[in-house]
Structure formats: C-alpha cells, structure tokens
Amino acid sequence: MSNAAIRGLSITYPADNQPALPPLDLDINTGENILLAGPSGCGKSSLALALQGLIPRVIEAEKTGTLTVNETELEHWTTAQACRHVGILFQDPETQFCMETVEDEIVFGMENIGLSIEEITSRLEHVLEITGLREHRFSRLTTLSGGLKQKAATACLLALDPAVFVLDEPTANLDPKSSEDFIQLWINTAARGNKTLLFIEHNMETGLEYIDRVIALRKEGGVLLEGPPRTVFREKAHILEQEGIHVPEVCRTARRVEQEGQITWDPFPLNLEEWEVQCAQRGIQKRNEPAPDFSAKSPVAPPLIEAENLTFSYGAERILENVSFTLHTGEFAALCGSNGAGKSTLAHLLTGLEQPEEGTLFRKGKESSRYRTEEIMKQTGFVFQNPEHQFICDSVEDELTYGWRMTGSNPEFIRAELEEMLTLFQLREKRDANPFSLSQGQKRRLSAAVMLAGEQELLILDEPTFGQDESGTNALMEMLKKWQQRGGSIIMITHDMELVDRYADKVLLLHEKSTAFQGGTDTFFQQNDLLEKASINIPVSRKLKPWVHSLERQEAPC
Template identity: 30%
Template sequence: MEAIAVLDKVSYIYPNAKETVLKDISLTINKGEFLGIIGATGAGKTTLCLALTGIVPQFYGGRFFGKIAIAGLDSLEHPVSELARHVGIVFEDPEVQITATSVENEIAFALENLCIPREEILRRIPIVLKSVRLEGFEKKNPQELSGGQKQRLAIAAALALQPDLLILDEPTSQLDPIGSQEVFATVKELKENLGVSIVMVSHAAEEMAEFCDRIALLADGKLQALGTPAEIYSQVELLQQNKLRPPEVAQAFHKIQQTGIHLDRIPVTLESGIKDLEILRSRSQLVSPPVFASSSANLDKPPILSVKNLQHIYADGTEALKNISIDIHAGEYVLIVGQNGAGKSTLVKHFLNLLQPTKGQVLVGDRDTSQLSVSELAQSIGYLAQNPDNQIFNTSVEKEVSFALPFLGYSPKAIEQATTNSLKAMQLWEHRNAHPLSLPKGERGRIVIAALLAMNPEIIILDEPTTGQDYQGASSILEVSRQLHQMGKTVIVITHHLYLMPDYADRAIVMGKGTVLLDAPLRQAYHQVDLLESTYLTPPQSVVLSQYLSKISDRQYPLITPTEFANSFMPN
C-alpha cells in the first residue's frame, strides 16, 4: 500500500520541558486509510497530530528527533504553509479556527489563500456544507451557531481544501451523538470517494470501533498497541489499564466471558454484538429479568425549581422554548438531554435569570426569579457553563475557587477551609498556584466546579460537564456530582452522552426543538429509542442489546448498562 505519512523513530520535547512527549514512535499511515488514535489525556495524541502538520516543531521549537514525511515531504525541511496543501487539521475547539463573518466566507477564506479560482470556490462551498448538515446556513454569522454547528463548520472548511491527509483532533467532543455519527460517516465517505487519508483522535469508542480501519493506542508518549478495531477494542483489560472506555458491547461480552461462558470473540460493534447474541443464547441460560423499583422518594417534597408555561423568543425571532412546564424537587438528580439547539441551555439560563421569559414564569422555591438578582440566585444555584473559560477570570486556581466567598459573607478562616476542601475534592490541590488557563480544558471545568462547591448552593447545574473530557475525567466529574447528590443537593446535568448517566441520574427530561418530548424515570426514558433518535440522541448500546434480547426471548429486559446485560446470562 502507498503511504501518505511515515513517522520514523519520532521523539519530541517541548521547549523548557523535561518530559519527552513523544517517545520513539514509528508508524506508517496509508493512502485512503482511516486511522484512529486513542489514549488518556496527556498520552501525546495532540502533539502527534501537530507533528503530522509540521506545526511541531516548526512553530513550537523544542527538541525533535527522528523523521516525518508527509506526501513525501520532510516535515522539517518544508514550511508549514507548503505542508498545508497536503494535510488539513481540525481542532477540538472550533472557536480557535473560525475567523470569518459568514459561514460561506469561512470556507472561502482558506481556499482564497491557496489561490483557488472563484468558480471552483463557489462549486465547493455547497458540497462541503451539505456533507456536514449546514445547508441553508451560508449567510449566518458563525458566532450565532451552536458549539456543535461551529465544529461542523470547521470540518467543512478543512474538507474544502481537499487535503491528502485530514487530521481531526477530538472533532466530535462537542456534538450531539447523531452529529457525531454524521461526522464519522462524512469522514468515511471522504475516505472512500476522494481517497483522503484520515487520522482522528477521539474518545468516542463506539464510533471509532465502527468506522476506523486501524487504531493506534498511545500511552505516556509511546505507541502501545496498533491493530484493527476488533483487535484493540476487544482487549478490555488493556483499555481499562490505560484509563480508556471500551465500547459498551465489548464491556458487556467481556463481563459475560468472565462468568465462564465460552465466546469465540469479544464483539466491538453493535452489529457484531447482535449477531453473537444468537450464539450466546445457545451456550447459556437466561436469568429472569430483575424487577427495578422506580425512585420517586423526592416527589412528595415541594418543588425546589418550577417552570410554568415558559416561552422564550430571541431577538431574531427564534422561538427557543415553547410553553414548557417542569417541576424539579429537592434532592432529585435530573438529566436533561436533546440535540444541539433543542433549547437545553436556554432553559437553564432562565433558572439563573440570565434570560427572562417572553411568557410564563420560573420559581426557585416559592420565589419568582424575576424578583431575584443574579447574585441572590447564585447562593441557591451553582452553574457550570458548557465553556468553562467564560467563567474564569482570576490569575490562580486558588483565587478562582475562593473569589465569590467574601461577597457571601464568609470569614477569612471559613474561606480558607472551604477553598482547601474544594480544591482537594476536585483533585486540584497541586495546581492551586497555577494560572487557570494554563491547565487543559478538562481541568478548567473542574476549577469552576470547585468554585461552585465552595459556595455550597442547594442546586447544582452542570451544562455538558463531560465535553472534551476523556473517560477518566468525565467519570471523576460525575463522581463529584454523585457526592453532591448524596449530600442532599439537587443536581441537574445536561449532556449528550447517555451512556455515562445510568449510574447517576434517576429522571430524564428529553427536549427537542424547544419542547419537552418526554419526562420520565431514566430507565423508562432510555428505552424510548425512537423518541431519542427523533431528537438526534443515540441510546446506549446496552439498551439496544437488551431490546434485542427481549425480542428473541419473549420476556422484557429493561436493561441500561453492560453489567445489567451481562448479569442476564448464566453458564449452561
């Protein structure tokens, strides 16, 4: 096979750093290949991507060893501008890449830099916009797009250059699951139709298993393992040792194998898992489905948060919320889900009085939010925004966490105590003197949670807290949410990642196009598969497997986790 990029014994150290970030990596990327790169935060994935564009070491400096050839060009001898004709890159945070005042200009900008003729630019714009589900947005200002839409625009702009190699660093971390699926599918089509080679860094195990040709596992700067998705993702213990989440199908079948039932393989995609279910039935006994009690202990308490007939129309005429009524009770743990643009963040901003209702009212306890200042509300409600950087403005982590406490009347001693407890609870103690923006995005989210914890509000709202986090980071934030819930706090989490939530939330509110489509106990909501898919959400693979199991066994299995699914089987 023809190679598009060859790395030969590549090592790299950033300027003024002691640690080697990449350690002796040799790897060939083939023409037309879709290579996935996985690894925990700090494994060296982003540095490897930057090295493939020549940005490392040309812009960063530092010490570089070994050799990288991209489309036959040496990455040290050819300037980044020349390499850019062959390799395009899309970063995790689209904000850093988008500069133009309209969607079509964003795509035209890079093409004009490469002196592409005007007719060709006009031909490419609709093609790439269609491929990322942004037709009709040509004239819109990118700043009016949701996070997910901005990411798709960044991908469209890179695709328009028709590079030989397209590098995507966590491109789907801010997208709803169907948006994420579409990016994977789009990228696969580019590979198949245009022969573009793809390198993608992602924590989206289910999609990576389905779409990649090969997976490279990085750990501590080394290439730890390289193989097909079936070879890499079936090694559940290897992934867990490296703090990675295997696809749910692989988790479930691995647990089944551990009970002593013989399996020919560990399936890593939903399709192969459903196929293997028939064989599994013949080699095992089915256990009767468990009876799950619904947790409605909090519903007899008065609501702590009420929304009555809430409507919100933005200045441009967009009706973001349509006649919504919800009661949330003290001590509940509520999940709010829906596609990008479903109205989730708009709803939450009304809880905080950051937006005022066009019609209807919002009550915190029995007080109307229109009568409360934002600072009064902050004593009752702690809020972690989707982009934590918008909430950070101090010069050290410790100052950030303690900032609001004097205004709430805390004594110096109480401030010190609350700040220390918060920093330790969020594993930020050793970073307390660091500048918040010097930490990775995932850590910055934890700083804001630590600041909220110190203020001790009754209600905690986490808006997409797991965006951009690896599995360990996401789990540690959700573990904090569990601790808060156990302390009696009311917790509201907005996320696209349904597979993360079964161990935490007990109720799900599903939103779509500004309305509440469903408000039900979590288990019941997860099994409304068609409804979830209508709002661009993907149910966890365990749910789909258990629905298939219900079909072939004539009994209902309302299961929502790999463990519950695995526990349904016993050796013959």
C-alpha cells in the same frame, strides 16, 4: 507508505516545567484509520497541533524531535502548504473561526489556499449538503449551538480536502444520531480519496469496525500499546482501564462474558450488530426481564425551579417556545435534546444570563424576576460548555480558592479544601499552571471543581464530561452524586445516554423548541418513537442486558 513519521517529538509550553507531550515515536501510514486514545493531559491535542504545523509556527512552544509528513519536514512548508497536506478539526471549534457567517468561514479557507471561484462554489455546495448546514449557511457563527459549530468546523475542513485529517474529539458536541452520521461521513470521505484519518477520542462507541489501528498513549509519555481494535479491546482492555482509558461498552461486556466462559466470540464484536449476529447464529435469543414499575412516586421535596411556558428568541429566530418543567430540591436531572434544541439557551435563562420573552420562572415559589441577578448567581453554579469562559485567575490554585477568599473563609479551611479538590480532580501537578494552558479535559475538571467548591443550591453543567478520560469522568460524576446527596440539585446537559442512565433521576427532553418529556429515566428510555424523533439513542448497556441475561442462564457455553 508513511503519511507521517514522528521521531522523538516532544512539546513543552512556556512556563510549564514538564512537557505537554513527552518524547514520542510513531508512524502513521497512508490510508489508515487510526484511533488515538490516552488519558487527559497525555499530549494528544498537542500532537494534533504539531501535525498541522501550528506548533511552533503559530502556537508558542518548544518542540524537539522531528516530524515528517509526506516525506517533508513540516518546517519546510508554508501555512497554506501545510493546510493542503494536514487538516485539523479542533477540540473547541470556536478557536478556529475568524469570519462572521457559516458560508464565509467555509469559503475563507478555500480562498487562502488559492482555489478558483468555480472550485470554491462547487466545494461549498457539497459540504453544506453533506453536513446538513444548508439552512444555516448565512447564520452567524456566534448564534449556533455547540453541535452546529462542530458541524461548521467539519464543513470547513472537508472543503480544504487535505491528505490527512486530524480529528480532535470530533463528535463530542454532537447528539448521538449526528455522531453516527458524522463518523460515517469521515469514513466515506477517507475511503473515496485514500485519505488518512486520525481520530482523537475519549469515548468512541461508533465506527470501531472501520478503525485499522488503536494507539494508546501513556500519561507519562510514549506509546502504551497499539494494534487492531479487536485485539486491543479483547486482550488488553484491562491495561487501558488501568490507565483511565475508556473501553467501548460492547467490547467491555463482550470481554467479560467471554472471560466468564459463557461464549467464545469469533470474531470479537466491536458493535451491537456484530454481537447480535453471532448470538443469532448460535440460536441464542434475548431474554427480556420484567419491565420496571413506572408508577413513580411523587417527589417529597418541594420544587426548586418551576418553568411555565418559557419563550425566547435570538433576533428573529425562535429558540424556545412554551417550555415548562419542574425541578425538585435534591433532584439530578439530565437536560437532553438534539443539536440546536435550545439546551444551552435554557441554561442561560435558569442562571439569569438571559431573560425569557414570555412565560414565568419560579425559584422556591418566587418569581425569578423578583430576585436580583447577584442573588441568582449566588444560588446557582454554572459550568459553561466552554470552560475558558469562566476562568478569571492566573493559576489553578487561585481559581479554585477565589470564591472562598472572596467570602472571607478561614485560611486553614481553604488550604484543607484546596488540597482535597486538587487530589479529587487530578490537578495537583497543575496547581501553579495557568488555567488556559491546561488540556481540554483538565480545563473541564477545573471548571466543575470551582463550582463544586461553592455553596450554591443548584448546579447547571453544560456537557461537563466533554474532553474527559474514563477516570476523570467517573471522578466528576461521583463528586456530583455526593454533592446531590448533601441536598444539592443538578441539571446536566449531555448527549451521553450512558451517563444519563447511570446517574440521572429524571430527564428533561427538548424537541422542536419545547418540552417533549419530563420524567424518570426508565420511562424515558421506553419512549421509542420520541427518542428516534429527537435523535436519542437507547444506551448500549440497556440493549445488551437481555443478551447478557440469556448467556448467563444458558445450560452450556457456546
């Protein structure tokens, strides 16, 4: 039975020349778990909004084609009826909040669909428990971290209990452990009630074994390919990569060693556990390489930032306590920690947006308090967790050139730099578009491009790859490395340990309100007990290396 039938659905926003979602035909079956993938800007989020009936009922857009859910066209439903059938977890959780506290937000949706007080109370207690939000039930939503906001939005959706869950990047703001827990939560929810799950994800590494069908969309419109995940990632991974779509690390590596004739998988593994079971069954043992030399050399560059015992609170809630670390000129540091650890708050202290209650912050050996705010802002670029917070112009072109124009740069220089940035960040077709009309991935690229266009000596990026496809992430990270090679310093807040392993020189870990670790990435990923406490996962690529070494050195393929 089909939950949703999509026929020729196309969506175009006002003032846009091209449709955000080109014509699409698709069927979504009752009880299916679907992974919807595609490059940034192909219309995945627009499809999600249409499935819930928000387009065109709430969000102005031209919609053509038909969209039927449970054998009824969406136009025939009221908003309350639509919420009972299809629920959406927005890519940016802040956009769906309208109440002050977590509890009020969860209750508000249930009141709107007319549930009884007894049912509201029962569902409230249940979702607070399964999302781990019980201790935050009376917290103001504006004070929560990005990850906790994501959990609050999840609780709101679970409380409504619709037939179809549309999850737009549901784990993007979550730490690795929370991501695993929440995917399992969604899978269990669907299994208990024969629900339909539509995961819209750029980087899904967990839970693939529960996915029934992968659907990949083309940038220019339509379905690129679809099929069971084992078939798609084994036989068609190269097509996905050509389109800039992420292939999970286990699948990418499994496909490579199979193509090299080192092993024939049966079945093709979707996670590390399946990989290890098959290797064990064939008598293959991990071959660990010699441990790296952790006697790191002292940085020769002088300190750019020195933090000594920084402490900060929001009201009565202590967020940071005695945080100390050093960032040297030219270093690329990853700032890591579980949801609510205080990473974004620390970034606000470093940019001068907030002031510490206690402790001292030095910039180039001079107390930060002795700098004027405008001096700090001139020296420091900050890419917000929500890119919309930094947009001030009406077009992508104006946003990119604003800083150069304000400093009186040569018009020829501005034109040349603009064209380069539009190309590098894949925004050429959007140069005249309003920044607020871009997809989440495009907004993210624009916000990073604006900061890279400046002449700051320190860049702080809060989850810069959230909402990015594979090609967008790679382009951004390579630009950051080039910027670092020119002498810039970088602090990147991220939950993506693969990026940390690949690009960062050092790691700053916040845990239990303080600095739990600062040092090189190799050393960091050897701290097993600390990583477990801080909800950090060792990158899958690191875990696979010993197995790959064993396969490469065996005398005969298996």
